[in-house]
Amino acid sequence: DAMVIQNPRYQVTQFGKPVTLSCSQTLNHNVMYWYQQKSSQAPKLLFHYYDKDFNNEADTPDNFQSRRPNTSFCFLDIRSPGLGDAAMYLCATSITGGVGSPLHFGNGTRLTVT
Amino acid sequence: GEDVEQSLFLSVREGDSSVINCTYTDSSSTYLYWYKQEPGAGLQLLTYIFSNMDMKQDQRLTVLLNKKDKHLSLRIADTQTGDSAIYFCAETSLRGTGANNLFFGTGTRLTVIP
Numbered sequence: 001d002a003m004v005i006q007n008p009r010y011q012v013t014q015f016g017k018p019v020t021l022s023c024s025q026t027l028n029h030n031v032m033y034w035y036q037q038k039s040s041q042a043p044k045l046l047f048h049y050y051d052k053d054f055n056n057e058a059d060t061p062d063n064f065q066s067r068r069p070n071t072s073f074c075f076l077d078i079r080s081p082g083l084g085d086a087a088m089y090l091c092a093t094s095i096t097g098g099v100g101s102p103l104h105f106g107n108g109t110r111l112t113v114t
Numbered sequence: 115g116e117d118v119e120q121s122l123f124l125s126v127r128e129g130d131s132s133v134i135n136c137t138y139t140d141s142s143s144t145y146l147y148w149y150k151q152e153p154g155a156g157l158q159l160l161t162y163i164f165s166n167m168d169m170k171q172d173q174r175l176t177v178l179l180n181k182k183d184k185h186l187s188l189r190i191a192d193t194q195t196g197d198s199a200i201y202f203c204a205e206t207s208l209r210g211t212g213a214n215n216l217f218f219g220t221g222t223r224l225t226v227i228p
Binding site: 004031033040041042043044045048050090092096097098099101102105106110 | 118144145147149154155156157158159162164202206207213214215216217218219220221
């Protein structure tokens, strides 16, 4: 089945140690998103790619970066994780960036920072 | 700015109907979505409604939209224990960002009592 796959499901990193989360999709969608969801909170958009065009949300910390080497893959890099970055990170895709284009989410990667 | 509000908790007995409510503030919202999140998992798209519609039905799910009051509800008929999850309401509107940026409510935790 076509889907959005995130690896790993659980990631533990040390304070200040760079970490990369990965997302792949078989849907061939143009847009890929990264959301951060802290405990008991709503998901919050960090950034998105429309094809190769990167779009950062205004309040996304510089500590967070992203790469999309091809249509299928997108990575979230956290350069120096702090304790406050512990969260579930959700990758999503949509066919287009249009408002009627639903987002399809992966199962998320839960990041723990020790 | 955008604000989406939901009640935090709802408990129903198995077989009863569940009604999850959501209010939003952005009058330019064009699409409204309902997502389901099971423990430790990503968000699963349940249904969505365009703002020029009052109602949408999909099997056990009925979405009602009162655009005047900016009120959205999700009714689940014959609620089952497998429906226990967190339900997120989300809205989107044309923002020219090139992405379908969803603004989520804080989610309603539905507990189904056998």
